[in-house]
Amino acid sequence: MAYVIVGTCINDAACVDVCPVDCILPRPNDPRFREADMLAIDPAACIDCNACAEACPVNAIYSEHRLPQALQRYRRINAELTGRAVT
Amino acid sequence: MTKRTVYSFCHYCMCLCGTRITVENNKVLSIEPDRDNPFSWRDFCRKGKTAAQVVDHPRRIKTPLKRVGERYVPASYEEAESDIAQRLLRIIERHGPDAVGSYSGNPLGFNFSGSIFWNGLLDAIGTRNRFWVGSVDQNNTHVVMEQMYGTEMLALIPDVDHADCFVLVGMDPAQSKFVWVETVPDGWNRVLAAQRRGADLIVVDPRRSTTAEAANTHVAILPGTDWAFLLGVLHVLFAEKLQRSITAVPLKGVDEIRALALSASLDDLADRCGVPAETIRDVARRFGRAQRGMCLTHTGVSHTPTGTLAEWLGAAINAVTDRLDRPGGKRVERGYLDLAQIWSKFAPPVKHRTRLRDNPTIAGFHSLAELADEITTPGEGQIRAMLIAAGNPVVSGPDGAALDRAFAQLELLVAIDLVQRESHRHAHWLIPGTHFLEREGLHPLFAGLTELPFAQYARQAVKPPTGVKEEWQFFMDLALRMDRNLFGKPGVNAFIRASRWLARMTGNPEHAMNPRWIERLLVMSGRRLKYDDIRKHEHGWLYGEKEYGHFAKALRTPDKSVHCAPPKFLWALQQTLAERSTRTRAEYPMLLINRRVRESMNSWLNETEGLFAQQRYNVAELHPDDAMGLGIVDGEWVRIHSPAGQIELPVRIVPGGRAGVVTVPHGWGSAIYDPVNNDAPVRLGANRNLLIDRHEIDPFSQTPALNAKPVRIERISPGLGPRADATTQALRVEA
Numbered sequence: 161m162a163y164v165i166v167g168t169c170i171n172d173a174a175c176v177d178v179c180p181v182d183c184i185l186p187r188p189n190d191p192r193f194r195e196a197d198m199l200a201i202d203p204a205a206c207i208d209c210n211a212c213a214e215a216c217p218v219n220a221i222y223s224e225h226r227l228p229q230a231l232q233r234y235r236r237i238n239a240e241l242t243g244r245a246v247t
Numbered sequence: 248m249t250k251r252t253v254y255s256f257c258h259y260c261m262c263l264c265g266t267r268i269t270v271e272n273n274k275v276l277s278i279e280p281d282r283d284n285p286f287s288w289r290d291f292c293r294k295g296k297t298a299a300q301v302v303d304h305p306r307r308i309k310t311p312l313k314r315v316g317e318r319y320v321p322a323s324y325e326e327a328e329s330d331i332a333q334r335l336l337r338i339i340e341r342h343g344p345d346a347v348g349s350y351s352g353n354p355l356g357f358n359f360s361g362s363i364f365w366n367g368l369l370d371a372i373g374t375r376n377r378f379w380v381g382s383v384d385q386n387n388t389h390v391v392m393e394q395m396y397g398t399e400m401l402a403l404i405p406d407v408d409h410a411d412c413f414v415l416v417g418m419d420p421a422q423s424k425f426v427w428v429e430t431v432p433d434g435w436n437r438v439l440a441a442q443r444r445g446a447d448l449i450v451v452d453p454r455r456s457t458t459a460e461a462a463n464t465h466v467a468i469l470p471g472t473d474w475a476f477l478l479g480v481l482h483v484l485f486a487e488k489l490q491r492s493i494t495a496v497p498l499k500g501v502d503e504i505r506a507l508a509l510s511a512s513l514d515d516l517a518d519r520c521g522v523p524a525e526t527i528r529d530v531a532r533r534f535g536r537a538q539r540g541m542c543l544t545h546t547g548v549s550h551t552p553t554g555t556l557a558e559w560l561g562a563a564i565n566a567v568t569d570r571l572d573r574p575g576g577k578r579v580e581r582g583y584l585d586l587a588q589i590w591s592k593f594a595p596p597v598k599h600r601t602r603l604r605d606n607p608t609i610a611g612f613h614s615l616a617e618l619a620d621e622i623t624t625p626g627e628g629q630i631r632a633m634l635i636a637a638g639n640p641v642v643s644g645p646d647g648a649a650l651d652r653a654f655a656q657l658e659l660l661v662a663i664d665l666v667q668r669e670s671h672r673h674a675h676w677l678i679p680g681t682h683f684l685e686r687e688g689l690h691p692l693f694a695g696l697t698e699l700p701f702a703q704y705a706r707q708a709v710k711p712p713t714g715v716k717e718e719w720q721f722f723m724d725l726a727l728r729m730d731r732n733l734f735g736k737p738g739v740n741a742f743i744r745a746s747r748w749l750a751r752m753t754g755n756p757e758h759a760m761n762p763r764w765i766e767r768l769l770v771m772s773g774r775r776l777k778y779d780d781i782r783k784h785e786h787g788w789l790y791g792e793k794e795y796g797h798f799a800k801a802l803r804t805p806d807k808s809v810h811c812a813p814p815k816f817l818w819a820l821q822q823t824l825a826e827r828s829t830r831t832r833a834e835y836p837m838l839l840i841n842r843r844v845r846e847s848m849n850s851w852l853n854e855t856e857g858l859f860a861q862q863r864y865n866v867a868e869l870h871p872d873d874a875m876g877l878g879i880v881d882g883e884w885v886r887i888h889s890p891a892g893q894i895e896l897p898v899r900i901v902p903g904g905r906a907g908v909v910t911v912p913h914g915w916g917s918a919i920y921d922p923v924n925n926d927a928p929v930r931l932g933a934n935r936n937l938l939i940d941r942h943e944i945d946p947f948s949q950t951p952a953l954n955a956k957p958v959r960i961e962r963i964s965p966g967l968g969p970r971a972d973a974t975t976q977a978l979r980v981e982a
Contacts, residue, residue, distance in 0.1 A: 178846075180292045181291065207291055208289065209290070210421060211293070211846075214457065
């Protein structure tokens with residue numbers, strides 16, 4: 161289980177501030193942060209606490225279980241962007 | 248020095264998340280969830296992650312501090328203990344031991360050694376004027392347990408994985424996790440998983456909480472009327488014969504509660520709680536027809552004047568629908584020792600009653616709502632000295648302004664804590680406290696409160712600041728200094744001194760009396776586990792399987808049955824039904840309620856930098872209709888009035904939920920003083936409990952009405968719109 165960031169992400173890192181396990185990448189102090197099209201959640205590290213989804217100002221974060229069908233591809237994208245095998 | 252990893256668990260809330268702590272040179276580098284903990288880690292949150300920031304608090308008290316005029320000067324423990332002992336003895340001699348009052352906060356409850364020796368010190372003093380934080384939180388559940396199950400200490404564990412229907416009243420587990428007195432790790436996500444498998448989730452809450460958003464049905468009830476809703480559910484269950492006649496545990500009083508529930512009119516109850524009768528009927532049917540289920544009532548319910556009646560009715564619903572000791576209902580975890588039995592041995596045979604309002608202790612302590620008057624009202628038994636351990640009652644309790652004035656007139660106020668908080672403003676002595684990262688030990692009293700048979704010995708991650716004593720040491724040394732026997736038992740002090748002599752002679756500090764001895768004895772008393780085996784499991788020990796069938800044996804009612812209709816509850820419910828009043832009135836047309844925030848733990852962590860990176864204050868959540876009616880825009884500052892006081896804070900407009908309700912979380916607005924450098928106090932957010940009347944309490948639980956408080960909201964500067972949050976910026980903690 162994990163949360164998933166979708167393409168409407170605006171990279172404001174509001175989610176990064178509230179994540180208890182630092183599983184949202186790249187982090188603002190990472191040089192890749194500036195170039196990133198979107199942030200992504202490491203599905204192996206996420207603990208499903210919902211804090212990021214509450215913090216996101218543009219509702220770009222979903223619980224995997226509530227991810228709309230049209231956005232399912234972001235499961236794979238989040239895994240790839242965080243260097244995890246796709247499950 | 249090299250890095251090392253310490254496995255322990257977080258002690259902020261009952262989730263007890265396993266932690267993996269990386270330490271170097273007595274400094275915590277990181278705290279992460281311990282994914283190898285077999286019981287709990289999935290509720291890990293930023294409180295646990297940032298715990299080291301509390302250890303390294305820039306205003307931490309690191310040595311006893313003595314008040315001299317308006318300043319504090321460092322002193323030795325020797326000097327502190329000697330002065331405090333002399334002053335306490337003088338007060339006891341003149342006015343008796345009850346002139347020394349005490350208050351302990353939530354963190355002391357998580358500190359087993361501290362709380363045992365705290366009680367030892369209070370027994371040494373001989374005072375019965377003991378107050379604690381449970382009286383603004385969970386007291387109603389203790390009262391209901393006592394009346395229905397025969398003991399104040401028999402928490403029932405929700406069996407969430409097997410439930411087909413959840414009725415959650417006054418709780419927001421998406422924020423606060425699935426904890427009450429007991430704990431179900433990852434409980435909220437497990438409820439959501441059950442829901443995906445087809446379980447029905449019904450949430451009763453005036454607010455559209457995160458939990459309510461996930462519900463199949465959200466019942467936006469009128470605050471303070473949970474009892475009417477739950478009685479309506481009982482009415483329908485009985486009227487439609489949805490109760491069960493064969494139950495896993497024997498029941499008594501079903502006829503009485505049935506008669507009362509059926510005598511009430513569903514339309515009348517619906518009108519009282521602001522929920523259509525059809526909705527109540529629908530909820531009752533769904534719950535009654537579900538094969539397995541549970542009705543849970545938490546803080547939102549307990550913080551009302553009828554919180555005990557509602558807690559009872561919720562428990563009665565579970566009893567008559569056979570949810571007790573059944574899969575998917577509520578069960579007893581027997582743990583590795585018998586908490587109820589130990590409690591019955593240690594609790595005084597007769598409950599002490601307060602001097603002014605004649606209220607009995609609950610779970611051994613009096614209600615915080617009574618403390619201010621017990622200090623300020625002259626007469627025999629008046630409290631003249633206070634010991635406060637890990638507590639901030641001026642912020643946690645009702646009408647803190649009155650309690651602050653009361654504390655100002657004390658002859659002696661001693662605070663034991665990590666930092667000097669609002670409640671310690673008038674302290675004559677500040678004594679350093681310790682953080683859980685600095686302590687080790689087993690908390691045997693958690694044994695029956697964890698969902699599964701689980702035990703974990705907490706490991707020390709870092710040492711306390713040089714010279715700082717753990718709480719238990721200070722309490723023991725103070726009793727020795729007063730030459731009054733710890734625990735009030737003859738010979739204890741002589742025994743402690745002898746053990747210390749032996750430790751010196753043998754060079755083995757373990758031979759000196761210490762809390763590990765008590766932990767070991769308690770584990771032995773349960774005859775199920777060995778203390779040393781518990782210590783060997785560094786990630787914690789899941790030592791058995793979940794079992795059912797222990798409830799009937801654990802009952803301590805004389806007839807070994809669950810009492811569904813305790814006479815005093817029946818009587819009070821009849822009285823409540825006979826009355827008809829609305830809480831709001833023209834001058835105070837809205838109802839104030841409370842809420843939980845995942846990152847907040849009552850009154851003691853909110854100033855931690857890493858917890859609220861984006862917003863370091865609390866806000867008043869308003870329904871859009873109310874905001875429009877008052878002409879308030881999002882972000883605008885408002886003043887909230889009640890007869891007890893007023894506060895100012897910004898508004899957030901939140902759609903959903905019930906109009907006429909304003910939500911403000913508690914725990915904010917506490918001053919954090921700087922007794923060493925005398926810098927200006929830090930104060931973040933507003934203390935909404937200043938709006939609460941200390942005299943309006945639930946007659947059974949003695950819990951003040953922190954919820955359903957009638958208030959009025961007014962704009963501070965009409966037409967100016969949102970105002971910059973200058974206050975919080977100006978008050979940042981200077982590291």
